[in-house]
Every structure is written in C-alpha cells, then in structure tokens.
Amino acid sequence: MARSLAIAELIQQIPSLRAGDDLLLNGTLFTARDAAHKRLAQLIADKQPLPLQLANTAIYYCGPAPARPGDAVGPCGPTTSARMDPYTPLLLSQGVRITIGKGKRSAAITDACRTYQALYCVATGGVAALLSRKVTRSEIVAFADLGPEAIWRFEVADFPVTVALDSQGNNVFELSTNR
C-alpha cells in the first residue's frame, strides 16, 4: 500500500525508507532536465548565485508539455534519469535530497545516495496525462528561455512514486531482476 507523505516528512524519513516502497508525495517539486542541469552545474562551478535554493529540495526530471488553458500543468511524466547522472552527485552535495525520474542509474548514484543520505525515486514513464492530474499548481522559476527545459515549481498532491535507490545502497532494479 502506498503511503501519503509531505516532502518535508519524507526527507526526515529517508534513513528508514527502502527501495521498493511506494509513496504518494505532497508538496513542492522542482523540475530540471538536461539543459537546466548543465546551467546549474556551470553556475555552481563559477560560484554564481543560483536561481533557486537547493537545500532540502526534491528535483523531478521532467520537461512538461504546454498546459491547456485552465489546467494546472501540461502532461508531465518523468524523463530518463541516467542522462542527469554526471550532474547528480554535485547537486546532492548542494543539498538536493530527492531525485525523481525513470530508469536505472549508474553505480555512482547508488554511492552518492548513500553518501548524501538521499533517495532516487521512479515515477511511471509515459503516463503524463494521468500525472498532470496530481499537480495542483505550476510556475516557471528559472531559465524560461530554455522552453520545455526550464525549471518549474510543481505543487503536487499524492504524486505516485516508488523508491528506486535508498540511502543504504539498495536498488529496486536489482531486487526486481533477482526475482
């Protein structure tokens, strides 16, 4: 049974959550995909101010489609997480605690989740219309010029994810292929 949790509670419970746990998230997610990661990494390298606070945030790998008038957000499913792997340890070192996407990641991310006591969660890919109904509000917070790759703030209600990498080094994909 999936547990419904506020993001702040979830962050507190990171040490006890395990790969394979089903969760329903409530609170704020920030979207970022390839181009936004590249820019954030550059700003950090140049010691420039960031357009958002990364401490205790959840980053959602997503580039939403445009919203129809009256909709809180457009279709917004996860994109492939592995493409963000080169940037993820850096962002976790800056305080990001949860990343959400789809698919397997490199061994470096398993280690980074242990080092920084972070979680990697997966959402179902390709169910973007369904997931858009779990977002109550959205706005662009940075890099608007990147179009679909801008950073958005999503307020979510019971957004369904599964823990894929926990803070103890467990990996849901290894559990499921061993079955």
Add this chain to the structure above:
Amino acid sequence: MRIIPAATITETIARLCQQANYFLPFDVEDALIEASQKEGSPRAREILTQISGNANVARERSIALCQDTGIAEIFVNLGQEVHIDGEILQDAVNKGVARGYAMGYLRTSIVADPLDRVNTNDNTPAQLTLVIVPGDRIEITVLPKGGGTENASALRMFPPSAGWPGIVEFVLETVREKGINACPPLVVGVGIGGSFSAVGKLAKLALLRPVGSVPAAGAYAARERELLDAINALGIGPMGLGGRTTALAVHIEHAPCHIACLPVAIAMNCHSMRRMTETI
C-alpha cells in the same frame, strides 16, 4: 492526374499530429489489457492499469499521452498520379507539424544544431519518409517518436555468418541494456537487410504494423514470436520493476541486401506506441 493543394496536406498533418498524441491506438490498448491478464506481478499489473488509465485521461481531455510528444516521423505514400499544387511537399509537411504542435499544446523537442542545442520552438523539421506508390491518393502517417526510445535503439552491421542467432543475441542484449529507459512494455521494431542507411528505416516501418498483426512472410511470424517470448522471459517487466510484460510485440521488416552484409537495426518504442494515419 489529381490536383491536391499543399494546404490540404498541411491541415491533415496538423490534425494527425494532435490525434496521434491524444489517442492510444486500439490495438495497443487491447494488447495492454491482454498483457495485464497474463501478468503475475501485482506491481506490473498496477503499472499496466496506470497506462490504460492514462490513455483514458488523454483521450477525454485531448491532452498528450506523454509529455515527450516526440520528433515527428511522417510517412507519406504519394500516389504518382497526384500533383501537389503550391509549396513543395517538405514545406507543407513542416508547416503542418508546426501548426499541429502549437494548436495541440504539444511539447517542442527539436534543437536546430545537435551541438549548439537551441530549441527550434515549433518541433520542426519533421523526419519525412516519402514513397511513391501507384494511384491518385496520398496516405499520411504521423508517428511521434520519443527521445527515450530513440536513445534505446541500435544498429549493427553483421557478417552474414552471424545469421538469425546473431540477431536474436543483438536484440536481447539491446533490450537488456537499454530497454528500461524506453518505458517498457516495449514495441520492438527490427529491420533486417537493405543497407546501412535503409535498415534503420525498415525498423521504423516495422513499428507501423498494428500490434497483434502477423507478417506476410510466414517464416518471419515464427521469428517474431521467438523474439517476443525471449524478451518476455528476461523478467524486466513494466518500467523495469519486474514482471513478464517486457514487450507487447516484436515486428520484423526485411529487405534484400549485399552478399557481404547482414545489416540489423532495432527501433525501440515504448508502450506509448502512437501513430495515426489518414488518406487524402
């Protein structure tokens, strides 16, 4: 000779881009339901239920099934008795894509230069495949192809000695290594033969066949079944979280090739196997 205004092609493509992104084809929906009935893993069944539910939401609200509304793959079978009046075909096609993606609230996912990577903001240029056929009609198919599925695709030039066993190994290795990132359950298009440039196209044409259909050449029906069973024995399951439903279908297209070559391409597709066809 039949005269068809270029504007008619533009309008048709604009409409097809939207419909393809909102409506999951019935053959795919049916295959998902059938897979769910055979699936033993509760988590896998839950994901398959989400996928079917997603198709309902997208259809009812006219919103995209997936936020990745893809690179627009356009297949045009042009009757040779048709005269297109107005712009050249490529321009009419690109205008249709730009219009369809803007009107349909679809994401623009194309960058102008592969290294500079600035978004063209209208999802053009489209990928156009043109075939001249007998008759005075134009058949147009739009297949929005997601980036995750493109990145999970592969092409290899084998020596003829590799034969069918080499192809099976290549397909299984590709699904094992890259399949998870293409949102399984997959539809796997396999091209065999032709040439280096032709085989990728063959693999993509294989995706146009309805899921559950049987190929014309009998020997290939058995090969498709063999590959599908082998893929579903891998245990990857929906979204890689385990289960028997790793692929809904494997389709093979083949073509004559050089005596020294055995080109093989794998066009991976996700459960969001979007395609829509109209004839003018």
